Amino acid sequence: MKKTMQGREDKRQELDAHELDAHEPDAQKPDVQKPDSHEPDNRRPDGHETDVQKPYNEKPPALELRRIGRILSDFPEKFGIPRQSGMVEELEALVVFEPEYRRPEALRGLEEYSHIWLLWEFSEARREEWSPTVRPPRLGGNTRMGVFATRSPFRPNPIGLSSVRLEGVEKHPDYGMALRVRGADLMNGTPILDIKPYLPHVDCHPQASGGFAGRFEHYGLQVEIPEKWLSMVPEGKRRALFGVLSNDPRPAYQKDPERIYAMSFAGMTVRFCVCGDRLTVCEILRQ
Numbered sequence: 001m002k003k004t005m006q007g008r009e010d011k012r013q014e015l016d017a018h019e020l021d022a023h024e025p026d027a028q029k030p031d032v033q034k035p036d037s038h039e040p041d042n043r044r045p046d047g048h049e050t051d052v053q054k055p056y057n058e059k060p061p062a063l064e065l066r067r068i069g070r071i072l073s074d075f076p077e078k079f080g081i082p083r084q085s086g087m088v089e090e091l092e093a094l095v096v097f098e099p100e101y102r103r104p105e106a107l108r109g110l111e112e113y114s115h116i117w118l119l120w121e122f123s124e125a126r127r128e129e130w131s132p133t134v135r136p137p138r139l140g141g142n143t144r145m146g147v148f149a150t151r152s153p154f155r156p157n158p159i160g161l162s163s164v165r166l167e168g169v170e171k172h173p174d175y176g177m178a179l180r181v182r183g184a185d186l187m188n189g190t191p192i193l194d195i196k197p198y199l200p201h202v203d204c205h206p207q208a209s210g211g212f213a214g215r216f217e218h219y220g221l222q223v224e225i226p227e228k229w230l231s232m233v234p235e236g237k238r239r240a241l242f243g244v245l246s247n248d249p250r251p252a253y254q255k256d257p258e259r260i261y262a263m264s265f266a267g268m269t270v271r272f273c274v275c276g277d278r279l280t281v282c283e284i285l286r287q
Contacts, residue, residue, distance in 0.1 A: 067121070067191040069097040074240070075187050078124060080249045080263035080270075083138070084151070085118075085162035086183045088243035093164075094172070095179040095192060102176035110179075111169045115198035118162045118184070121191040125153035138216050141253040149211065162186065163198055220246045221279045229284040237266045245272065245279050 073093040075081045082088050095118070110116070133144040134152040147155055164181040172178040179195070210217065223245045225233075233241055249263055257275040260282060264270075271283040 065121075065193055067098065067193060068101045068195070069095055069192040071095050071118075071120070071181075071184060071186045071188070071190050071192060073184060073186055073188045073190075074237070074266040075264070077264050078187055079261075080244055080265055081187060082185045082244060082247055085164055085185045087185070087247055088240060089165065089183045090240035090243050091183060092167070092240070093181050093184040093186065094175075095181060095195070096172065096175035097177060099176075104177055107169050107177055107179075110166070110195075110197065113166055113197040115163055115200075116166050116179070116181070117196040117198055117203075118164060118181075118186070118192060119194040119196070120160045120162065120186060121193055122153035122155075122158035122160055123189075123191050124187065126158055127154055130154065130156045136212075137251045137253070139212065139252065141251060145212070159193065160186075163203075219248070221248050221274065221277055222246070223279050223281075225281040229281050232284045232286065233268065234266070241265060241270070245270075245281070248274070248279070250274060 071093050072095075074091065082091070130147070131154065132147055134147050134150055134154055135141050135144055136150050136152065139145070151160070153160070162185055164183045167180040167182055170178055170180060223242050225242070230238065244263075244265065250261060257273065260271055260273050262269055262271050264287065267287050269283075269285045269287055270281060271285075272279055272281045274280075
């Protein structure tokens with residue numbers, strides 16, 4: 001009987017102590033710290049912190065990117081490459097992977113898409129410093145625009161983006177798993193940084209404004225290739241060559257009708273001149 005009464009008394013004292021602790025002022029609690037009245041309280045009602053942070057002035061850490069592959073195209077040089085992807089759908093290229101990324105499972109499901117995004121490196125246009133403005137060739141080479149309003153290669157991060165048609169996923173005898181694509185605007189050997197599927201329901205915006213670049217959407221030249229030169233072009237490359245030339249490979253500020261230009265394409269040197277809106281091929285030599 002005495003043990004039972006003693007147990008009840010101990011329990012009562014425990015409850016009383018808990019009640020006193022619950023009403024104890026915060027200032028007397030050694031483990032509770034009040035927020036500084038000069039610091040904003042960034043907590044949401046649920047107790048989690050919001051994204052509001054102090055100004056970020058520290059230099060961000062360097063980002064390491066891995067080259068997952070490269071593209072094999074018909075352009076050994078920059079001159080002649082279409083200014084944007086998709087402008088010449090007849091251009092065919094092959095995306096091949098570095099040995100560690102030649103994994104069939106990494107491409108599983110990609111064959112279900114008709115188009116893909118290629119993220120790539122401007123490997124031939126690297127500079128130590130960057131400029132906030134550039135001179136787009138289509139504007140004559142004298143008008144400066146903000147670098148982020150252009151697709152100039154001279155950027156803080158030399159990364160390009162191209163939307164291409166995926167013709168197929170195949171196993172190449174020399175390179176293993178590879179992607180055959182159309183409409184690429186890349187020089188042969190360009191490093192590929194990443195590949196993503198093109199999603200038409202979110203990536204396509206038909207009513208979008210094209211800025212100053214939209215002024216040249218329908219620009220093109222009439223192309224004339226005499227039969228004696230056309231016969232030197234493999235039949236599977238002819239439509240692509242016509243497409244490349246019709247987009248006018250010249251810089252916009254070069255208008256001399258007497259000048260002869262030379263473009264390397266698919267193992268050939270193509271020489272041409274432009275007078276008005278007509279481009280005429282003068283000679284084609286096999287390299």
